[in-house]
Amino acid sequence: MHISTNPWVWIAAILTLAIYSFLYKDNPFYKFAEHLFMGLSIGYGAVVLWYNSIIPRLWNPLAHGTSPSRFYLLIPIAIGLLSFGIFSKKYSWLIKYPLAFSVGAYAGFSIPVTFEASIFEQISGTILTKQMMATPWLAISNLIMFVGVITTITYFYFSKHHKGLLGKSARTGIVFLMLAFGASFGYTVMARISLLIGRMQFLLHDWLGIIK
Amino acid sequence: MGFWDRFLKIDRRWVFLVVWIAVVIPLLKPLGLPTHITPPVKKLYDYIDRMEGEDKAVFLSFDFDPSTMPELLPMGVAIIRHCFAKKIPIIVYGGLYPQFVGMAKMAIDMAKTDFPDIVYGKDYVFLGYVPGLSLVILSIGESIQGTFGNDYFGNRLDTLPLTMHVDNYEKIGIVVDLSGSSIPASWVAYAYQRYGCRIGCGTTAVSAAQYYPYLQTGQFVGMLGGLKGAAEYEELLERNGIPTGRRTATIGMDAQSVVHLLIILLIILGNIGYFYVRRRERRA
């Protein structure tokens, strides 16, 4: 057993225990850790943004740069400053401009690639090809996938009553959805336990030095 | 009140306690359960392995914070160790959000202990945070130097041998994104679809199910899913004689297996109890 002498490890361990104490019931230790976490996360985010974004990207080029193109930076600064209109009831409408700019730009560069990555590639992955039927096992798997895709899409078809064939297909779709949720839930158990294992390894290895 | 009634109304804190015991005992007394390698992990390992001697770098992006560290950090450490051992140049990127940088720094520090001959700037470069999210992924396609300017330590990228040579996706053999969020899909959309750069993914078990379709269509070269994926990569390093350091993921897998058995048991008992009580109430 080699208990850590690093004060930061001790702080981390005590805060871990304080958060875990919530599992028993809500208490002042948990509340303290919760508020500390929220405050720290805001502070940390602000400092990192300041030193990694505003200073090197805006202040340094404008204050110490020599390139004439550095004054182009004033345009996004001006658009960005409009966001602060939110603090005034009279000028809160100004925020529409930076929002419109970011929504427009984001939609412009994301829509085509999203079509390709999430729709076209997945469609060509769903269309059954000869290779996908190469072995009986592959054929069964891919047929199930094909039926699953079609019936699940019909569940999300909102323009018609789910009656008749559409209703049957949508109900089958729900079965596929629930199966997928079950698989996903199983994975989540693994993920959550991993987090607990990680913290236990920290407490038992890094802090208390009980395990190698 | 019968056994099943009491069982169904059991104070959840007892469940927490039993799960805690099931985690701690295997950590104290490891069972040494074997690790089987699954195809998605093997594919990613082999792809990186084949890059040895090629003129391209691995780009490893750390897009996670301490909340998913137990699953994703061992993946990052293992991949960096793989590259260091095979002398495959690697650019470690501190992620698209400011709070991710610390994870990348920690992984590099953990990985480099067994590789004293690795030279910063030549064998690896560490890039810090720049704002822009998806725009950063697009911008790397144009120029890494133009996107970042300096590395994490403030060195100009045009003075480091690695980034003088590797300036966009053309010289990047694979981007491996470690994240439990939707960020790997952004790498597929912007780096793979736009620039044709191959993508690998290390993700949390929560998100693994979501990413199997990308694996099926070949949009991901390979994938590490959760602690199990990390343990498999550590196992592959071990089998190939690459120093693994403390195999945190493998150590955790014993506890993982025991807890899974416990949870399966609880689900079965819970369902038996539920149906038993319901049947009894209907009869009554």
Place this chain on the structure above:
Amino acid sequence: MILFILFSTITVKAFDTPNDGGGSITIKAYNVPETVKKALVYRKTEGDTTYTLAGVMSILSYRYVDADSTIKNGKPYYYRVDFYFPDTVISVVSDSPGIAYAQWYDKSKTSSLIFLIVFSTLVLVFIQLAKKDPEGLYIRKIPALDAIDEAVGRSTELGKPTFFVHGLLGITDAGTLAALTILRRVAKKVAEYDTPILVTNFDPIVMTASQETVKQAYTEAGRPDAYNEKNIIYLTYEQFGYTAGVDGLMVREKPGAIFLQGYFFAESLILAETGHSVGAIQIAGTTAKEQLPFFVAACDYVLIGEEMLAASSYIGREPVMLGSVKGADWGKAFLMGIIGIGVVLGTVGAILQSAGNGALMNVFEKILAFF
């Protein structure tokens, strides 16, 4: 002699990399024997007397993309590739110089363009139709919508507050916009029943929008005096800080109804589980498909993915939302049609191909390649 014949078959071509913004030349080698261990690419341009190393060609694809920053559009570059065999090296020069150009149109994106035009047209047409007659466009009712009134009613009976927890994405996310429409319905019911509401926000801009939404709902319910801006609070912009904050509030305030609406990440189960533990009736809605299993397991009602957008269109009858849902429905029908046609073509094509006629299979493969 045999070796010479083998080597002499290798050819190297240098050409402009297609569909790019220029500044790049692709070098491709053909008929390369498998015994090659390494291939190095060298480049020179007009005025150079010697070749300089450009890079290493992949021996898997025998393709190298030279995107060096010195490459200028319109200028000819000459390439030589040295192929390393176990006992010899052979140099092959490209049969013509490569010249880089910028392309105005990326042909590989044609399928995206077509779908974008079709989809956008559908959405725009339906938005226009919705503007003319919002009630004329049919959207099926989502069962979870009835549960909103039930949840707020039960919360009132118990004398407990109603919580509305926003997801983690900003105002640009469609799920967040749908959540705001649902918030309007919830806040209106809360105002009618005169029960307290607490709205937690992850994003400051969403908070402002929430304040406006709740204020409007209270006005619509005829209770503008009961609106309290302090009930719409901002917590933090950190994922688990937000989770800890919401969890703490749930445990302390013990709400009777909880609405978890918007885009959630790993915190979904933690929030839903805490809400369940305090005995609240929970209605979740998210477009984050990977988080749906947890909401399904821990909540009473769930708006699954696009159902959330449909529900908000059903409530709000807002033309843009309504038109988008209808347009998306047609888009889905279009895609299902493509998948169906693809399967029929692929199956019939494979049968005909095995009978000796590969024409249909070629058409099928061209369609697959188009995507």
